[in-house]
Amino acid sequence: MEALGVLNLEGFGISHTHPGLGPAGALVAYATENLCAKPENLRTLQEYRSAHTLLVDPATLRNLEIFQSARGLREGSLLSAVDRTATAAGARLLERWLAAPPLDLVAIRMRQAVVGELLAQPLLLAELHGLLGGVRDIPRILGRLQRTGCGRRGNSAGSGRPWPNCRPSSIVLDGLSQPRSFPKNSRRHPSPPSVSYGYG
Numbered sequence: 666m667e668a669l670g671v672l673n674l675e676g677f678g679i680s681h682t683h684p685g686l687g688p689a690g691a692l693v694a695y696a697t698e699n700l701c702a703k704p705e706n707l708r709t710l711q712e713y714r715s716a717h718t719l720l721v722d723p724a725t726l727r728n729l730e731i732f733q734s735a736r737g738l739r740e741g742s743l744l745s746a747v748d749r750t751a752t753a754a755g756a757r758l759l760e761r762w763l764a765a766p767p768l769d770l771v772a773i774r775m776r777q778a779v780v781g782e783l784l785a786q787p788l789l790l791a792e793l794h795g796l797l798g799g800v801r802d803i804p805r806i807l808g809r810l811q812r813t814g815c816g817r818r819g820n821s822a823g824s825g826r827p828w829p830n831c832r833p834s835s836i837v838l839d840g841l842s843q844p845r846s847f848p849k850n851s852r853r854h855p856s857p858p859s860v861s862y863g864y865g
Contacts, residue, residue, distance in 0.1 A: 669707060677710045685712065717772075718765035731763050751797035754804050 674681065689710065696704045726732060734741030744763060750756040767773055783790045 669710060674710060679710055679712060683712075715765065717769055718767055721764060721766070726764065732760070749794075751794050752800050753802040755797070757804075 674683075674686075679686070693704065693707070696707075721731070729743070730741065731743045733739060734745075739745050744760065748756065748759060750759055783793070
């Protein structure tokens with residue numbers, strides 16, 4: 666409560682007896698110890714419910730060799746076979762999708778249609794992959810800016826390099842046609858959970 670600057674958690678819909686408060690407090694204590702200060706970007710507390718994803722336990726992930734093969738290596742795993750990401754943020758997103766697959770059939774089919782559309786245009790896919798390769802780790806940079814504030818070094822997040830121009834990737838994406846497997850009114854449908862266009 667001290668980290669959030671509140672007297673109680675009722676405004677967040679969390680009771681003082683919630684079983685998740687212990688782990689949440691441990692995370693805040695860990696962040697405070699590593700930052701040597703209170704995490705200033707902590708603004709809210711929300712209960713996470715996995716109603717739209719499949720919970721896969723560690724034993725199943727290990728037996729199915731999702732992230733590691735039977736030899737304990739990344740090589741030979743499902744992740745190694747499908748990972749063609751060009752950015753660090755995209756790699757993390759793929760890992761989250763594999764660890765918690767969606768249960769929404771519409772979201773699954775939408776992802777498949779997007780992948781199929783890209784594979785059908787290899788030249789466009791190669792150009793997009795090249796452009797994304799120049800995109801910095803935006804989520805990590807924003808996290809640093811939230812912790813340290815927007816100072817002079819914020820533009821490059823300590824890297825000494827300028828921010829990339831992400832506009833060309835948008836132009837490439839505009840070249841994609843509407844996937845044929847979508848219904849005609851699919852543009853009105855919301856994006857599937859966790860999809861973040863522009864970075865991946």
